[in-house]
Amino acid sequence: MPAVAQRGQRGRRSMNEINMVPFIDVMLVLLIIFMVTAPLITTGVVDLPSVGKSRQRPQKVVEIIVGSDEKLRLRVDQKEPEGAALGQLAARVKALQAGEAEVPVVISADKSVRYETVVRVMDTLQRAGVRRVGLSVKQAGG
Incomplete structure (x- = not known):
C-alpha cells in the first residue's frame, strides 16, 4: 500500500506544475507583432499656442x-x-x-x-x- 500512495502523490505533484512553454511562445509572438506595428502608428500632432510679443497693442484694453x-x-x-x-x-x-x-x-x-x-x-x-x-x-x- 505505501507504494500506491507514493505514486498517487507523485501524480498530483506533476499536475500542479504549470507548463510555461506555450505561455512564452504566445508572449514572443505578441512582442514581435507589437514591434512590427509600433512604427506604423501615427501620433497625433498638437499645435500648441506660443506666447510672443504682439505686433501692435490694441487701442483700448x-x-x-x-x-x-x-x-x-x-x-x-x-x-x-x-x-x-x-x-x-x-x-x-x-x-x-x-x-x-x-x-x-x-x-x-x-x-x-x-x-x-x-x-x-x-x-x-x-x-x-x-x-x-x-x-x-x-x-x-x-
Missing part, C-alpha cells in the same frame, strides 16, 4: 485684476483700477466695451490666486457674451 486676496478690480487703458464685484463684473465690462465686441478683455491674476477664482471670472464673462478674453502672462526671462 479692459483689464480685470484678481489680487492675492481674490478681490476684483477693473482697469481701462492703464488708468487707476477701480474695485468691482463678481455679480456686477459682466455689466461693467460690457459698459466699458461700449458696444465694441472687439475690445479685448485681459485677466491678470496673482500667482497665488486659486485656479477656481480665475475660471469663475472667465465663466462670468463668457455667459455675458464677452468674446475676446485672454490671460495676462509674464514674459520668460523678463
